[in-house]
Amino acid sequence: MSHEEEKVKVIDARGSYCPGPLMELIRTVKQSNIGDIIEVWSSDGGSQRDIPKWTEKAGHEFLGVIHEKGYDRIRVRKTR
Amino acid sequence: MADKLAMVVFSGTVDKLLPVGIIASGGVAMGLDVEIFLTFWGLNAFRKDWVNRNTRFSKDYEDMAAMMMQVMKDKNVPSWFETLKKAKEIGNVRIHACAMTYDMLQMKKDDLVDIVDDVMAVGEFVDIAKDAKFTLFI
Numbered sequence: 124m125s126h127e128e129e130k131v132k133v134i135d136a137r138g139s140y141c142p143g144p145l146m147e148l149i150r151t152v153k154q155s156n157i158g159d160i161i162e163v164w165s166s167d168g169g170s171q172r173d174i175p176k177w178t179e180k181a182g183h184e185f186l187g188v189i190h191e192k193g194y195d196r197i198r199v200r201k202t203r
Numbered sequence: 204m205a206d207k208l209a210m211v212v213f214s215g216t217v218d219k220l221l222p223v224g225i226i227a228s229g230g231v232a233m234g235l236d237v238e239i240f241l242t243f244w245g246l247n248a249f250r251k252d253w254v255n256r257n258t259r260f261s262k263d264y265e266d267m268a269a270m271m272m273q274v275m276k277d278k279n280v281p282s283w284f285e286t287l288k289k290a291k292e293i294g295n296v297r298i299h300a301c302a303m304t305y306d307m308l309q310m311k312k313d314d315l316v317d318i319v320d321d322v323m324a325v326g327e328f329v330d331i332a333k334d335a336k337f338t339l340f341i
Contacts, residue, residue, distance in 0.1 A: 138278075138279060139279070140278065140280055142225060142229055143281070145232055146228055146232065146289055146293060149232060149293050150292070153293075173232075177233070180233060180234065
């Protein structure tokens with residue numbers, strides 16, 4: 124990813140079940156500034172589907188998923 | 204005006220209250236306003252002195268209640284109450300106590316947890332629910 128130099132807010136929601144990681148993301152996005160990148164760490168399979176859907180619906184930018192061992196790093200940019 | 208999701212919560216067992224919290228979370232996540240009407244056992248579940256002690260399960264699944272409660276504890280699944288409270292922090296969730304149950308059980312506002320917004324008569328709730336995209340009876 125090309126955002127390495129930008130500041131990324133990390134939410135470690137590993138071990139939390141649906142809809143926990145999504146709710147944590149929404150809370151953080153609300154408190155962030157436009158342009159901020161937020162990365163959710165989630166071990167819950169539902170997040171991979173829920174988070175892109177929410178991002179699209181809420182009008183933010185979905186930046187992608189990095190798969191790690193046992194969890195995913197899901198990145199979103201706040202755009203509005 | 205945001206789309207609405209309405210729920211009538213009649214049940215007071217943990218196995219049915221957890222989906223109430225989770226569906227409310229999904230609702231606010233997707234930008235819906237959530238309107239909840241608590242009646243009978245559903246309202247009883249929101250008593251301050253009972254909300255965190257409640258381990259009751261539906262009769263059908265009673266034999267599995269202890270196992271399920273243990274699984275939820277081991278996996279740190281937040282309680283139905285925590286889940287619903289979080290949903291209310293994130294979006295528009297309004298929780299109404301059924302006036303009939305409230306009066307019948309001689310409740311006072313102070314008996315109920317503070318996420319309950321008001322006491323409402325059924326007619327007023329039905330009037331709200333008629334504009335909802337869908338209404339669930341749980």
